Amino acid sequence: xxLFASIGKGWLDGLWAFHDTLAVLGETVCEVLxxxxxxxxxxxxxxxxxxxRASFDGLPICIGIGFLxxxxxxxxxxxxxRTFGVETYVADLLAIGLFRELGPLVxxxxxxxxxxxxxxxxIGTMKVDExxxxxxxxxxxxVRFLVLPRTFAAVFAMPALTxxxxxxxxxxxxxxxxxxxxxxxxxxxxxxxxxxxxxxxFSLVKAAFFGLLVGLVGCCAGMRxxxxxxxxGVAATAAVVGGIVAVAVSDGIIAVIxxxxxx
Amino acid sequence: MDAxxxxxxxxxxxxxxxxxxxxxVLLGGSGCGKSTIMKHMIGLNPVLAxxxxxxxxxxxxxxxxxxxxxxxxxxxxxxxFGSMTCLENVLLPLEEFSGLKRRAREEKARSLLADVELLDxxxxxxxxxxxxxxxxxxIARAMALDPExxxxxxxxxxxxxxxxxxxxxxxxxxxxxxNMTFIVVSHELPxxxxxxxxxxxxxxxxxxMIALGTPDGLRNSPGDEFVRRFFNRGEK
Numbered sequence: 001x002x003l004f005a006s007i008g009k010g011w012l013d014g015l016w017a018f019h020d021t022l023a024v025l026g027e028t029v030c031e032v033l034x035x036x037x038x039x040x041x042x043x044x045x046x047x048x049x050x051x052x053r054a055s056f057d058g059l060p061i062c063i064g065i066g067f068l069x070x071x072x073x074x075x076x077x078x079x080x081x082r083t084f085g086v087e088t089y090v091a092d093l094l095a096i097g098l099f100r101e102l103g104p105l106v107x108x109x110x111x112x113x114x115x116x117x118x119x120x121x122x123i124g125t126m127k128v129d130e131x132x133x134x135x136x137x138x139x140x141x142x143v144r145f146l147v148l149p150r151t152f153a154a155v156f157a158m159p160a161l162t163x164x165x166x167x168x169x170x171x172x173x174x175x176x177x178x179x180x181x182x183x184x185x186x187x188x189x190x191x192x193x194x195x196x197x198x199x200x201x202f203s204l205v206k207a208a209f210f211g212l213l214v215g216l217v218g219c220c221a222g223m224r225x226x227x228x229x230x231x232x233g234v235a236a237t238a239a240v241v242g243g244i245v246a247v248a249v250s251d252g253i254i255a256v257i258x259x260x261x262x263x
Numbered sequence: 264m265d266a267x268x269x270x271x272x273x274x275x276x277x278x279x280x281x282x283x284x285x286x287x288v289l290l291g292g293s294g295c296g297k298s299t300i301m302k303h304m305i306g307l308n309p310v311l312a313x314x315x316x317x318x319x320x321x322x323x324x325x326x327x328x329x330x331x332x333x334x335x336x337x338x339x340x341x342x343x344f345g346s347m348t349c350l351e352n353v354l355l356p357l358e359e360f361s362g363l364k365r366r367a368r369e370e371k372a373r374s375l376l377a378d379v380e381l382l383d384x385x386x387x388x389x390x391x392x393x394x395x396x397x398x399x400x401x402i403a404r405a406m407a408l409d410p411e412x413x414x415x416x417x418x419x420x421x422x423x424x425x426x427x428x429x430x431x432x433x434x435x436x437x438x439x440x441x442n443m444t445f446i447v448v449s450h451e452l453p454x455x456x457x458x459x460x461x462x463x464x465x466x467x468x469x470x471x472m473i474a475l476g477t478p479d480g481l482r483n484s485p486g487d488e489f490v491r492r493f494f495n496r497g498e499k
Contacts, residue, residue: 094448126344129342130338131342131343131344133338134336134338134344137306138355139359140355246358
């Protein structure tokens with residue numbers, strides 16, 4: 001009986017989290033629509049601080065993981081393709097894999113782990129310290145003050161980081177193929193033949209959308225923080241898990257849509 | 264009005280009126296609902312039943328923005344924004360709502376910090392100052408828009424007696440200089456006797472407001488055993 005109760009509670013909590021995220025999304029959209037009319041209301045300094053933390057501070061880890069991703073993918077695929085003597089196709093595989101799928105996905109997972117949790121912890125601590133109440137009683141909507149700058153930061157940071165992950169992955173693949181005596185000119189030629197402007201733009205737009213999801217889920221988790229000893233920790237965990245789930249589900253939906261549209 | 268949260272009534276049939284320029288204290292034991300009452304009064308939670316009028320206007324979702332300009336709140340922890348200096352904390356409501364030019368805003372913020380004797384700490388971060396100083400900065404921020412009513416949540420909590428007493432002096436001075444109304448949540452008897460013009464007392468067990476009057480009047484009141492014990496620090 002206890003098991004069923006906890007399953008039911010888990011589902012209900014999940015539904016409420018989804019409900020709250022939608023509510024914050026709605027408020028965020030309203031604030032974004034109002035921005036052109038009152039641009040000075042945007043907290044530029046908070047945005048720049050959040051952007052710096054999400055992008056520049058996260059660059060080394062993104063480059064490192066992108067590089068290793070390319071290296072591992074190249075090793076694993078080259079071993080199989082070599083038996084057919086077509087290891088040069090590793091370049092095609094890496095370019096398509098990184099630009100269409102893995103670049104935005106892996107970057108979003110890193111962003112959820114680094115910045116989504118940080119957003120939740122920052123806002124959660126503010127909530128526990130009654131700072132959100134202070135904003136509300138001053139007549140300042142917490143969404144404009146806290147969620148908008150951070151979500152914008154995530155949206156702009158994601159494409160920037162994704163490009164670096166993708167380039168680092170390609171460099172990792174190039175090193176592996178160099179070790180397998182595939183000339184660099186052949187590798188980079190194949191990469192450039194496989195990729196086109198649409199693929200890169202698609203990758204960046206997808207990355208920005210994932211940034212929106214990670215930012216919103218992180219901020220919502222922070223705003224739902226409970227004033228208990230483990231409240232902020234629970235919120236940070238919820239931000240990471242929720243962010244990754246949101247990104248994975250939407251990536252699946254995008255993949256299905258792209259398949260039917262023939263993109 | 265009834266106070267509490269949806270599905271959990273904490274206090275029933277609470278009714279009192281605070282006069283302009285008065286220092287009115289909401290008091291009672293821990294968990295009796297005095298902070299909950301304050302949350303209703305500052306518009307954080309809607310009342311469960313009944314009416315609530317602050318600064319002459321009834322709290323509704325529609326006039327919330329206007330009412331927020333008429334009140335100032337100092338929270339128990341101070342609730343200063345940790346990423347801003349003390350001066351920036353006081354400047355924030357002025358930037359958003361005052362319509363003053365930059366120089367005038369800064370002058371006003373500095374004068375508010377001078378009023379709470381913290382001009383020296385203007386460029387310090389909240390983490391660099393003491394709890395008592397944080398509460399003073401929070402009072403300066405609460406007064407930034409010249410509100411009609413200032414709410415103070417447990418101003419003495421966590422402070423040593425000397426700091427607590429100086430905070431009481433500050434409240435008395437601000438009231439006499441600005442003729443503001445102060446509504447204070449507290450259960451610190453020395454502070455209550457020093458600053459309160461009148462107080463309302465709440466009891467958790469009865470889920471009701473059990474007394475209303477001046478601190479001296481309540482202490483000497485023979486009527487209610489709980490009130491008498493509260494004012495005599497637990498002695499029967």
